[in-house]
Amino acid sequence: MKSSLFGSATPGFRYAISPHEIEDIPMPEQAMLFVEQPKTKDRKYVIKIGDTIKTGQNVSVFDGDASSTRASVTGAVADIQTYRGDYGQTYTALSIKTAADDMDDAITALNQSTDLDNLLPFSGNIPGAPDLTVFKQYESAIHTVVINVLDDDLLVSVNQWAAQYQTSHIKQGVGFLKNISGVKRILLIAPERMLSIINTIGVEVSVIDETYPNVLPALIMRDHLNTILPEGKSPEELGITFFKAEAIAAIGQMIATKTMPVEKIVTVVKRDGSCQNAKVRLGTPLKAVFDHLNITTRSGDRVIIGGPMRGTAVYSEDIPVLPTTDCVLIQSESDIPGVATTPCTNCGECIRVCPAEIPVNVLVRYLENGAYEEARDLCDLICCLECGLCSYVCPSKMPIFQYIKLGKHELSLIETAEE
Amino acid sequence: MSKAKKFVVSHAPFWHNGDSIKIRSYHTMIAAIPALMFGISVYGLPAARVIALSIACAMLWELGMNYILGQESTIDNLSSAVIGMLFGMLLPATAPWWIVVIGTFLAVIVGREIFGGIGGNPFNPVLTAVAIIMLSWPDMYDYYGALVNYNPGFPMIYPLETIKFQGFGAVSEISIIDMFLGKQAGGIGATCGIGLILGGVYLIYNKVIRWEISLSFIVGLMITAHLFYVSDPTKYACPGFHLLAGYSLIGAFFLATDDASSPVNFIPMLIYGAGAGFLTVLIRNIGAYVDGVVFAILLMNLANPLIDRLRAKPLGKGIENA
Secondary structure: OOOOOHHHHHHOEEEOOOOOOOOEEOOEEEEEEEEEEOOOOOOOOOOOOOOEEEOOEHHHHHEOOOOOOOOOEEEEEEEEEEEEEEHHEEEEEEEEEEEOOOHHHHHHHHHOOOOOOOOHHOOOOOOOOOOOOOHHHHHOOOEEEEEEEOOOOOOOOHHHHHHHHHHHHHHHHHHHHOOOOOOOOEEEEEEHHHHHHHHHHOOOOEEEEOOOOOOHHHHHHHHHHOOOOOOOOOHHHHHHHHHHHHHHHHHHHHHHHHHOOOOOEEEEEEEOEEEEEEEEEEEEEEEHHHOOOOOOOOOOEEEEEOOOOOOEEEEEOEEEEOOOOEEEEEEEEHOOOOOOOOOOOOOEEEEEEEOOOHHHHHHHHHHHOOHHHHHHHHHHHHHHOOOOOOHHOOOOOOHHHHHHHHHHHHHHHHHHHHH | OOOOOOOOOOOOOOOOOOOHHHHHHHHHHHHHHHHHHHHHHOOHHHHHHHHHHHHHHHHHHHHHHHHHHOOOOHHHHHHHHHHHHHHHHHOOOOOOHHHHHHHHHHHHHHHHHOOOOOOOOOOHHHHHHHHHHHOOOOOHHHHHHHHOOOOOOOOOOOOOHHHHHHOOHOOOOOOHHHHOOOOOOOOOOOOOOHHHHHHHHHHHHHHOOOOOHHHHOOOOOOOOHHHHHHOOOOOOOHHHHHHHOOOOOHHHHHHOOOOOOOOOOOOHHHHHHHHHHHHHHHHHHHHHOOOOHHHHHHHHHHHHHHHHOOOOOOOOOOOOOO
């Protein structure tokens, strides 16, 4: 890590340099679909072991339409289990014994028309997980669409790969966005080194400085749209929405080929830090990816979905590649930096790196003691952009980022309870 | 799902830059070596004895406190070793053993542990101890009395005291260059200007201390000293003299920059440093004490929680709708 001598600026972390080599991962024998479980208690399974599922089919797990996903494989349901994620979120995990692809009627319907209404059901279930519902939810209030060519964490090069090798699909995706009513401006955020390719897309481009964490939405809004995202608001409330380049490529592919894209690029970071991109069928368990790349995992390793700064460690390698899974990172036991119970020494390193200028040194004192409301009111907890740099630089090795996430989670629980 | 393999889960981020309190303590000790070596070469074994005893006592006090409170031992982060070392550097070489034992108790236990240990102290622990000793045993920091038997080959003058009572003209025999090289009486590790500056630059380069505080301390001190000097050059010393005399440099690089008792935001750091420099000269020139660094920094420590509230508005705060 580089940082300037009188480092008042953020450390000089750079995003991934170029798209890594690509490896095709074959269709796994057993795939897995994840469906978010509703929080309500009284729910009834409408799916059972033995049911067959077609590619592109809308799979409902419980009665009511609240929780469903689009199948990315064809096959029979072999097992139904529950997976527990972070912060109390639970998922229903459907194991599927895969067979040759059989397209669902929903996909054949794409041959008729590829309007927004036709694509909406696939929203969130194609690579890059584009959330097209924002165009309906905010009733043509979305006026600016930002397409991000860089990835949102270090080492990852999924969106860069899409921009480099799926340029024609991105072009088609951009064309689709232009036709959505209300959208006035489409802005591509790209690093300078990729301009020669990006300029062929024919849309407004803004050059981004590749220093981490400039890719975070609030910083893109500040640097490229001259808009400050108010504390606690979503960009959509201001009429701005963000898409990954991969998601736009997937939309373009859908329009061009009239099928649902079911393969996604995943950056795999091996133990030694070397990166490789793999083309993976959605729903492939991580274990199948590791096996194909000759990676063996051991007890005591850490398997991380997402990048090194903002990812999530998982406890099982049976977890599938989801539309949002951009990166899988494996760390050996000896490489895992620990956290400590040492208190804050007030060294000020976090203050220097914080891109949101939050008083982290005081904030962490409130959070340590569970004073979440004071943390919000006095120390700007909600302004945190969740880049993780404060934990990265802390000499006391305090889990500051975890405290912040926990604080936000607890506050959201308090707010729900009050309603 | 198979439970055969047990992975380690933890929260992001999964990287760390490798910095630790221990490394920062080592850096501080390395930075003190030039000034300390000079002091030991001038005053010989008694100086080394004071430093060694001071470091050992400080660590033992912390260990004892850990034991009494039933805590895990925290001395391996070496923060109390640094406190002991700095306390020793301020003492004259002839300090008796009991003042070292009491002083380190005051620094480690009264100055820090009773406030909750590392990071909790509102005042610089070393200066808390020095201030209490200055008030209780004023002779301890009388360098003329303490160093009367030394003849290291340069005039054993404690410049601040001479100026205080005899005016600037009385120290004409000692040049700025001599003071810069450490040819003056004073604390074991506080006299060698060049050594302290080297140490300070090392600390700033390794980001152990915040350069804003050191720089503003020096600037504040020199501007104030200059104003006094212009008003009456016969009575008040020139800015360079103030910078090199007494505890000025050790204060700028090692004492004012104590993490827990100093601000972390940019403007507050400047106010804090400049304020301490200003008060130092004020106390030296018109106050009752010979050297003002100790009380100047303690006073600014007191103001720290208040001035550190001056900070930039965070991203997204206070904007209703753009």
